Amino acid sequence: MPLTPLVYWAQRHEDIYLRVELTDAQDIDVHVHENILQFKAQGHGAKGQHDYEFSLEFLSPVKPEVIHRSTQRQVSITVKKGQHGWWERLTLKERKPVFLAPDFDRWLDESDAEMEIREKDEKKNRLKASRHKEEEGFISLKTAFLFVYNLVQFLGFSWIFVNMTVRLFIFGQDSLYDTFHTISDVMFFCQILAAVEVLNAAFGVVHSGVIPTLIQVVGRNFVLFIIFGSLEEMHNRPVVFFVFYLWSAIEIVRYPFYMLGCFNTEWKTLTWLRYTIWIPLYPLGVLAEAVAVIQSIPIFDETKLFSIPLPKALGTSISFSFVLYIYLVLMFLGLLINFRHLYKQRKRRFRTKKRKAN
Numbered sequence: 001m002p003l004t005p006l007v008y009w010a011q012r013h014e015d016i017y018l019r020v021e022l023t024d025a026q027d028i029d030v031h032v033h034e035n036i037l038q039f040k041a042q043g044h045g046a047k048g049q050h051d052y053e054f055s056l057e058f059l060s061p062v063k064p065e066v067i068h069r070s071t072q073r074q075v076s077i078t079v080k081k082g083q084h085g086w087w088e089r090l091t092l093k094e095r096k097p098v099f100l101a102p103d104f105d106r107w108l109d110e111s112d113a114e115m116e117i118r119e120k121d122e123k124k125n126r127l128k129a130s131r132h133k134e135e136e137g138f139i140s141l142k143t144a145f146l147f148v149y150n151l152v153q154f155l156g157f158s159w160i161f162v163n164m165t166v167r168l169f170i171f172g173q174d175s176l177y178d179t180f181h182t183i184s185d186v187m188f189f190c191q192i193l194a195a196v197e198v199l200n201a202a203f204g205v206v207h208s209g210v211i212p213t214l215i216q217v218v219g220r221n222f223v224l225f226i227i228f229g230s231l232e233e234m235h236n237r238p239v240v241f242f243v244f245y246l247w248s249a250i251e252i253v254r255y256p257f258y259m260l261g262c263f264n265t266e267w268k269t270l271t272w273l274r275y276t277i278w279i280p281l282y283p284l285g286v287l288a289e290a291v292a293v294i295q296s297i298p299i300f301d302e303t304k305l306f307s308i309p310l311p312k313a314l315g316t317s318i319s320f321s322f323v324l325y326i327y328l329v330l331m332f333l334g335l336l337i338n339f340r341h342l343y344k345q346r347k348r349r350f351r352t353k354k355r356k357a358n
């Protein structure tokens with residue numbers, strides 16, 4: 001004959017807690033059907049090692065899911081109330097079953113339980129507020145970082161653009177021949193710093209595409225460091241002027257646009273310029289870069305700079321110009337990828353704005 005274990009109970013507004021006094025309980029079967037909880041298990045209870053069972057018909061509807069956890073000392077059961085509220089007793093029958101007693105370890109009266117809920121809510125709110133503060137702190141740190149980065153780039157490229165324009169007015173055509181000597185240090189600085197943009201895109205600091213940013217930074221730095229930087233013969237070629245002028249012309253628009261974006265502000269003319277002037281400037285920029293690469297090919301052939309040595313049996317070496325021919329093809333592909341990307345960004349930007357205006 002199965003025996004009945006001692007059962008202790010307590011409640012909260014949402015849950016019923018039952019604690020069954022059975023040690024080393026095994027083969028536990030506990031479920032709720034038609035608002036009646038049925039419990040069966042084997043274990044060591046008040047009458048020694050036996051099969052124990054009990055059933056309880058609840059006062060009000062409960063949810064059918066039952067959570068139970070068995071430890072060496074007891075079986076804990078949690079049943080969810082069908083509706084949030086306080087019950088005056090546990091069972092439908094007014095007479096309390098003899099095996100049932102209040103669980104004074106968990107027992108709370110209604111007002112204490114409400115207090116517990118309030119404390120829990122307050123704790124949750126405090127946690128939320130502190131998380132919110134942390135997020136705000138991170139956002140403001142990110143905004144400050146981006147703002148300073150954009151400002152430095154803007155100042156750098158403005159200096160380049162203004163300096164080249166003033167020199168063009170003062171020295172006319174002659175200024176085209178010494179751009180590298182007057183501008184290259186600042187350009188080196190700005191373009192090395194631009195590597196930050198690839199990291200920003202890669203780590204999700206900004207929503208830029210990683211590939212287009214990488215193509216732009218690698219593409220420009222290739223021209224700047226390999227074609228211009230390493231060949232003295234290229235330093236006084238007018239092509240340097242055109243490349244630097246086209247690069248800086250776009251950047252003195254792009255960076256202030258980003259700076260305003262850091263504060264969720266925009267200036268319509270600037271936004272329009274940022275998403276429009278690349279249409280003529282990008283192909284012109286890539287064309288100027290291609291001219292620079294083509295002009296450098298005979299110099300690399302002649303000087304054998306960066307040529308790749310081959311085993312004696314195959315010949316002397318492969319000229320770096322071979323890499324440059326491949327690079328010219330890549331340039332064309334890079335132009336296509338970035339042109340498509342910028343076109344999409346433009347469409348997205350103006351489509352969103354139109355929708356907002358409607």
Ligand SMILES: CCCCCCCCCCCCC/C=C/C(=O)SCCNC(=O)CCNC(=O)[C@H](O)C(C)(C)COP(=O)(O)OP(=O)(O)OC[C@H]1O[C@@H](n2cnc3c(N)ncnc32)[C@H](O)[C@@H]1OP(=O)(O)O
Pocket residue numbers: 146147149150206207208209212213214215216218219220246247250254258259261262277278281282284285286330331332333334335338341342345
């Ligand atoms: C794998 C490597 C292979 C290498 C192969 C090499 C081949 C090389 C071939 C190509 C060579 C090209 C060399 C370049 C030449 C020139 O530059 S010519 C001159 C003209 N150039 C241009 O017009 C290009 C200018 N550059 C750009 O527009 C960008 O750098 C971009 C990467 C091409 C595209 O910009 P992207 O960032 O994706 O779009 P945005 O709309 O501007 O930004 C998206 C959102 O992110 C925010 N954001 C981005 N950066 C910042 C920032 N620094 N600070 C703050 N916020 C930023 C931006 O505000 C946008 O936000 P939302 O509006 O909220 O979306």
